[in-house]
Amino acid sequence: KNQVEQSPQSLIILEGKNCTLQCNYTVSPFSNLRWYKQDTGRGPVSLTIMTFSENTKSNGRYTATLDADTKQSSLHITASQLSDSASYICVVSLSGYALNFGKGTSLLVTP
Amino acid sequence: DSGVTQTPKHLITATGQRVTLRCSPRSGDLSVYWYQQSLDQGLQFLIQYYNGEERAKGNILERFSAQQFPDLHSELNLSSLELGDSALYFCASSALLAGGATGELFFGEGSRLTVL
Numbered sequence: 001k002n003q004v005e006q007s008p009q010s011l012i013i014l015e016g017k018n019c020t021l022q023c024n025y026t027v028s029p030f031s032n033l034r035w036y037k038q039d040t041g042r043g044p045v046s047l048t049i050m051t052f053s054e055n056t057k058s059n060g061r062y063t064a065t066l067d068a069d070t071k072q073s074s075l076h077i078t079a080s081q082l083s084d085s086a087s088y089i090c091v092v093s094l095s096g097y098a099l100n101f102g103k104g105t106s107l108l109v110t111p
Numbered sequence: 112d113s114g115v116t117q118t119p120k121h122l123i124t125a126t127g128q129r130v131t132l133r134c135s136p137r138s139g140d141l142s143v144y145w146y147q148q149s150l151d152q153g154l155q156f157l158i159q160y161y162n163g164e165e166r167a168k169g170n171i172l173e174r175f176s177a178q179q180f181p182d183l184h185s186e187l188n189l190s191s192l193e194l195g196d197s198a199l200y201f202c203a204s205s206a207l208l209a210g211g212a213t214g215e216l217f218f219g220e221g222s223r224l225t226v227l
Contacts, residue, residue: 034216043113043201043218044154089154093213098167103153 003027004092006102013109017080021105023073023090034091035064035075038104044089047075080109114138117202117219125227129190132222136183136204142166142213143185145177146201148221154201160185161207192226199223 007022025033032051036044048057048064050073056065061078077084090102114137124130136143145157156169160179171177174192179185189196199221206214 031213036216041199041221041223043115043203043220044216045113045218046215049215091216099156099213099216101154101156 004090004100004102006088006090006105008105009103010106011108013080013107015080015082015109015111019077019080019107021075021077021088021090021107023075023092023102025071025073025090025092025100027092027094027100029094030068030071031093033064033066033073034093035062035073036089036091038087038089040086047088077107082109082111085109113217113219115202115204115217115219117200117222119222120220121223121225123225123227124192126192126194128192128226129188130192130224132187132189132200132202132224134185134187134202134204134219136185136202137217140204140206140217141183142205142207143179143183144203144205144216145171145185145187146203147198148201149195149198157187189224192224194226197224197226 004025013019034049035047038044050066052068063076066073087104087106089104092100116135118133141162144159146154157171158177159167163179177187201221203216203218205216
C-alpha cells in the first residue's frame, strides 16, 4: 500500500473556478511535505515545501495546507487557468533522505 | 529552466539492446536521483547518488545500473531492454539540508525511451 495517497485521481473544472486536491500520508518520522506540478511529458516543478511546523504556504494562486496531526495536506488552486492543467504530485520526505511520492492528481481546466 | 540537463531527449531502440542516459545536475547539487515514469503512471524512484556514492536504491531492476562521476554527472545504464522499459526517465538533483534532509528537487526534462 502506498504511504502517500492522493485524491481525487482526476478532476475536471471550469476555467476561473477554485479547486482543492488532497494528500494523506502515513509515513513517519516526517520531515517535510512537497507539492509538485507536472505538465504532460515534462519534468515536475516544485510548488511548495512545508516542514512539520508550517501549516500553510502559498505560491501565487497555489496554497498548500498541512495538518501534521491528521497527516493530511491539501493544495488549493484559486481562479484556475487553462495552464493549470497538469498532474499535481504530493511528496512526503522522511527524516533523512527518503522521499515518498503520491501517484498524483490529474487536473484538467476547460474553457 | 531547472538547471538539470538530460540527454538524449528521445531514444528509440530495439528489445535486447543497451542504452545509456546522461544527467548533469544543477550547479552545486551533490545529490542525483533517477526516476522512471511509465505511461499514465506515477514517478517510480530508481536510485540516488550523493557525491559519487550510492545513497539509496528503489525499485531498480538488476538489468539497470547507474553511477555518478567525480564531476557529479550521472549515467543510467539500461540493458537487455524489454518492451516494458519504454518510459520517461527523469533525473533530479538537490542539495542536502542541515541534518541530512533532502533539499528541493530540481527535475530535468526527461529522456523518453521507446523500446520496439
